[in-house]
Amino acid sequence: MIEFIDVSKTYPNGFQGLKKINLKIEKGEFVVIVGLSGAGKSTLLRSINKLNEITDGEILIDGISITDATGADLRRIRRDIGMIFQNFNLVKRSTVLRNVLSGRVGYHSTWRTIFGLFPKEDENLAFDALERVNILDKAYTRADQLSGGQQQRVSIARALAQEAKIILADEPVASLDPLTTKQVMDDLQRINQELGITTIVNLHHVELAKEYATRIIGMRAGEVVFDGPAAKADDETFAEIYGQGIKESGLLGESVS
Secondary structure (H helix, E strand, C coil): CEEEEEEEEECCCCCEEEEEEEEEECCCCEEEEECCCCCCHHHHHHHHCCCCCCCEEEEEECCEECCCCCHHHHHHHHHCEEEECCCCCCCCCCEHHHHHHHHHHHHCCHHHHHCCCCCHHHHHHHHHHHHHCCCHHHCCCEHHHCCHHHHHHHHHHHHHHCCCCEEEEECCCCCCCHHHHHHHHHHHHHHHHHHCCEEEEEECCHHHHHHHCCEEEEEECCEEEEEEEHHHCCHHHHHHHHCCCHHHHCHHHCCCC
């Protein structure tokens, strides 16, 4: 379980990214966070693994405070949290396999990982992860020779090889075409359902949120303005999240089909 307790984030320029957030995210949920740019989606998501430091409050993961964690304790907590970025965050000149194996660095000493001395068990985990996202045949291909969708699947495989209990995905399909978007979202949904990995995704696309999420969290100006099952998120809900101009913007009509 992930718990936010009175979490706020104020940037040095005075801008409030988060305002007194109180949330509980249960194990195995598929949560999609929606909202305009600047609403606080990425700040919220990246505070879970302490990529963003919060100003006030506390975040607990399975009852342990990541807010107070430092050094080895922080590394142990982060080992259970896989991160998927919009820009894939791969080492482009390395092979797909080496990129996926980088998910194992938290389990080994620094010298081992520098020289790429991963045990056979780690390689087997990496191959299994690549098979799960249907790119096992690309294991020895350089990452920069893959399409955007394939690179994002490598990112997902890296989180699987990490044996993450939580997957955070920050706008993972923002740079992908509609067909590839559907493939990546299908992968994330299948992994969530088959492996029970808690999955939290930031999205702009309203229709994607409604199609894939079990729960939608809507943010506006650093505050949670909606939190509930996807089935209860109607046009009025999204108008509250995005403002009344959402219908004219076309966001409600976006689809991956």
